[in-house]
Amino acid sequence: MSKKVIIIGAGIAGLSAGIYAKRSGFDVTLIEQHSIVGGTCTSWKRKGYLFEGAVHWLTGSSPAVTGYHQLWKETGALGDGVTVHTYEPFRSVEWDGQVISIVRDIDKTAESLRKISPQDAPLIDRLVKDVKKVSKMPFPVTDIKGVKCENPQRMRLGMLFKMLPVLPVMGKYGKMSCGQFAKQFTHPGLQRLFGDMPGHYSAMALLMTYVTLNVGDGGYPEGGSLAMVHRMSKTFTDLGGKLMLNTKVQKVNIRAGKATGVILENQTLDADAVIVTQETVAALDKLFDTPPQDAWLKEIQETAQSAVCTFVSIGVRAELPDITLPEWKLDTPITYAGQTDQYISFNSYRRHAPEGGTALTTVFLTDTYDFWKKAKDEGRYEQEKEALAKQVSRALCQKYPQCEGKIEVIDIATPLTYERYTGAYHGSWMGEMRVGDKRKQYPGTCESVSGLYFAGHRLIPPGGSPVALQSGRTAAQLVCRQFDKIFR
Ligand SMILES: Cc1cc2nc3c(=O)[nH]c(=O)nc-3n(C[C@H](O)[C@H](O)[C@H](O)COP(=O)(O)OP(=O)(O)OC[C@H]3O[C@@H](n4cnc5c(N)ncnc54)[C@H](O)[C@@H]3O)c2cc1C
Incomplete structure (x- = not known):
């Protein structure tokens, strides 16, 4: 008999975990409190208007961002027949009667900005150089240690060599805030153009945005967020996964240091493993009588920054x-x-x-x-x-x-x-990356409770849908490792 896995929440992380766990041979039940899947990754219709609520640009929408692109395809979010639009311009501002824009091609952006503000040319040139350097970096999504995989994704030496020259550039932007970055420009219009992100965010967020655009990524999948999560949901149910909508998990059942299932309003469901994808800070508060005591979970609880809007x-x-x-x-x-x-x-x-x-x-x-x-x-x-x-x-x-x-x-x-x-x-849907923050990846597994795993955007700050996707895959690998199954 297949081992039973229950996943709490059918946002991007839950759908991803469900698809990979099902493909790896588990009996998977995905429980979602709402009438539809997607969580934050959603769109809604009113009087014939469709409002895009999340993915305005998607990292991994093109093969240039190899790792994430592969995952979006494997989960059915992208694939044959899904058009991805790369709209231009990415951002523009009106200043003194003219429109100043950022387009995907960093050279074209630079050319127009130099004309508008010749005095900022050295700064613009440096940005172009930095963006091009980081654009050469590989974007792999690799496997966790100790898991057996049908199609292993390992960090190769060549990839590490390609990353080395990029580190000092990333370090430079990581030490600066978005506000400081924008203020370096003398032209007030350029200050505005580069000043769209909250001033206290790390300038790394800006750099990575321009890199994503410059490599031809950051596209918009036709139909937007809701269509994308419906495709993922179809992949899950076509594989035989069970989806329970309109069902809220009240508590995770833990007995003798082991997750044994979940408690719903009127029933208890047993499982061999539970993956929690409700946003981690709230999940720790709501889903446990005594939350697991792992240091990494405490760190998230005490230090997580929240993007709220x-x-x-x-x-x-x-x-x-x-x-x-x-x-x-x-x-x-x-x-x-x-x-x-x-x-x-x-x-x-x-x-x-x-x-x-x-x-x-x-x-x-x-x-x-x-x-x-x-x-x-x-x-x-x-x-x-x-x-x-x-x-x-x-x-x-x-x-x-x-x-x-x-x-x-x-x-x-x-x-x-x-x-x-x-x-x-607090209704958060991402974290924040502040000046000096190091990029980290939380383990998703608990030392204090076996069979309990976490996924979701909190697992790799500052988060976002690609991170949620990756964390779901990692959770499925953790479950495979626990039961010595081959990850597919
Ligand atoms: C305005 C806005 C713009 C954005 N723009 C982008 C963008 O351009 N690009 C990008 O990549 N990302 C973007 N994002 C972020 C992205 O949408 C989220 O980071 C991502 O969808 C988070 O996924 P998740 O699975 O981690 O969490 P969630 O979406 O929060 O999913 C958790 C799920 O669990 C369910 N749940 C919670 N508790 C329970 C329970 N007790 N029982 C059952 N179910 C439960 C919830 O209903 C939800 O469906 C944007 C978000 C917003 C709001």
Whole structure:
């Protein structure tokens, strides 16, 4: 009889763990509290508009990022018949009546930026050199130690040699914040162009973004997040995996230092191994009477940084520029949650809207969880959402008067929405990489409880969907190693 594996959560990590565990011969049950799979990786439809809620650009969308690309294909997220769009420009800002852009080809970006700001040419040249150097780095996803694999993926010496010249460059960016990086430019328009990420993030995040784009990666799979997770879910169920939707796991059952299954509202399910993919900080708090005591889990609990956002989606019966609206400076800044935003930009999809319309989304990245929580507790939640919606729609209509009176949908997802929807701590969907943070990978296995494994975006900070994907595969390898099965 096959060993039973229960996976808690059918986001990217859970789907990945489920697919690999099923392929490796386990009897797998994937339990998801919602009516659909995907967790944070989702899109939603309102009045004919489809709003993209997560994967605006996907690392591993092209064969250039070998390791992740292979995993996306193996899980059915990408593959034959799935078109991947590499939209241009990636980002642009309006400054003094001109539009300044970052496109995928770093040489082309540099050429246009040098014309706009010749005095910044040395800095631009250095960025080009650094991006090209790091672009040569391999991006493998390798196997854990001690697992038997049908198709082993090992770190080869050649790969290590290719990585060596890149390390000093990464080190340089790792010591600088995004804010410091942007401020090096003398031209205020370039400062804005490179200043889209929160100022305290490590500049490594910027560097890796431009590398991803420069190698032709970071594409957008047709249909977006929801279509992608549905393909993964189909791969899982086609393999014979059991998917239980609308089912919330209350607790992981642990007896005599061993995970023995899960407790649901009305029943208990037994298993030989349990993989937890609910966001790790919340999972430790909610799913255990006594959480496992492993040092790495404590470290996540005590030090994890959270990317938290307020997300605005607008459906407007007007044709706006496709893909991105260049960021612009607002005549009247947007104020909410005790902060002021002077700039705004939108992702813009005409293909996701009814004829003659555009589906727009914009995201406020500051952590405003406490503000929204207080507003909810004090009964002002809907009112505050309306106030923000009014400001955002006013900003859009001032800039694009054709939108006046044409907004058919406006919807605000706060950190509380994400918390309710995914069960994640403060509604977080990624971590943050701050200056000086070292890239680490947590083990996913517990010394204190056998048969208990963790996966999800927290396992390799700062996270994101490729990391969630990788962590699910690693969890399946850990289970294979425990039961001496060949990983497939
Ligand atoms: C606005 C936004 C933009 C983003 N942009 C990008 C991007 O461009 N590129 C990119 O790669 N990534 C992006 N991401 C991040 C990416 O979507 C997430 O990092 C990734 O999807 C996390 O996957 P996960 O499986 O680790 O966690 P989750 O998605 O949180 O999945 C956990 C699942 O577990 C379920 N669950 C929780 N508790 C229980 C329980 N007790 N019982 C049963 N089920 C439970 C949840 O419902 C959920 O389905 C973005 C995210 C957001 C919000």
